Amino acid sequence: MQRDLLDGVVAFTTVARRRSFTVAAxxxxxxxxxxxxxxxxxxxxLGVVLFARTTREVGLTEAGRRYLQGAQPxxxxxxxxxxxARSLGEGPAGTVRLTTSRLALRMLLAPVITDFSxxxxxxxxxxxxxxASISIIEEGFDVGVRMGEMIAPDMVAVRVxxxxxxxxxxxxxxxxxWGRPEHPRDLKAIPCLNVLQTTRRNNYRWEFEEDGREFEVxxxxAISVNDFDFLLKSAIDGLGLTYQPEPLAMPHVMTGRLERVLDPYLAGPTAWHLYYPSRLGASAPLRAFVEFMRGRLRVPGRA
Structure with missing residues (x-):
């Protein structure tokens, strides 16, 4: 591949993601x-126009969208x-500053951190x-881990x-x-245990779906705590219903200590993502960490 073509492809994909020539630069x-x-x-x-440029914004043309689909991978x-290739020679050295939620640490990162080190x-x-949802740039972090829907659209997001x-x-x-709830609205008549959102000082709204429409309850x-493990234990003790990630709840469902309700109304799936400002500006240690996490996802049986 000629150097000018490679430079053009890299510049194009960066502008397409950042929607700005200045930020891409x-x-x-x-x-x-x-x-x-x-x-x-x-x-x-290519003989085509890839961007529709105005004084206020930069958008992709149809040709640009098609080219991005092939160029980005x-x-x-x-x-x-x-x-x-770098991992076969001198390994990366330096520091990676990571922000994560406690749930992501519990479900995903705890064993990964040990293996990566x-x-x-x-x-x-x-x-x-x-x-809390924070700006990794303003807070000085290299990378964060959150659920995909919580990540700002100007970040690079990698499902892990x-x-x-x-x-x-x-x-x-x-x-x-108390009886089994038949519909999410029945939850108001049954004791519940909820996650406390410490940054907003209110409780998390439980998300459901009915006839293709998403809604919250x-x-x-009865108890609000910003810790899923404590809520899970309290639910096992019979203090109330709780809203939990399936990977945490299912071992207790399999043993009979907990039972599932309202399955027909469950919202669609989510996933954990790494997110960071720019692929091309990433340090060698950060690139190693991202690729390590992606490698874990490709291993059968690992999440």
Missing amino acids: ADLGVTPAAVSHAVKQLEAR AVEAMEAATVS RAYPDVRLEVVVDD SQPFRFCVVGAPALLQR AVDS
Whole structure:
């Protein structure tokens, strides 16, 4: 591949993601004029216009959207190959600052952090557990882990877990005493245990779906705690229904300590994602961490 073509493809995919020549230039460490020149050369080579430019915004043309579908995977594969090749020589060294929610730490990261540290002993991980949605740029983090729908659209998001859903579970004794809810609106008549959103000082609304329509229910919570494990234990003790990720709840359902309710109304799946500002501006330690996490996802049976 000729150098000018490669430069054009990289510039194009970066502008397409950032929707700005200026921001893309900052990501790539070049001037906006250099990015514009590279894109114009690519457009001339292809014989099509890739961007619809106005004074206020940059959008993709139909040709641009089609080209992005083919070019983006190639750029990602090239970056992954670079990380893989570097791992055979001198390993990356430095620090990766990571922000994660406590639920992501519990479900995903705890074993991964240990394995990554063994594989990359010269990379130091600084992990801050915070359930709030924060700006990793403003707070000085390299990467974050959150559910996909919580990530800002201007971030690079990489799925690193299998999809999972949230379900409603309760102890058999509780359901025998209060009855099984037939519809999410019935939750208002049954004791519930809910996650406290510490940043908003209110309880999490349980999400459901009916006839293709998503809706939320604000339950009356007997206990509100910002810890899913504590709520799960309280549900096993019969204190109320709780809204839990299936991977955490199912072992207790299989043993009979908990039972599922309202399954026909469960919302669609979510997944854990890594997110960070720019692929091309990522440090060697960060690229190694991202590729390590993606590799874990490709291993059968791992989430």
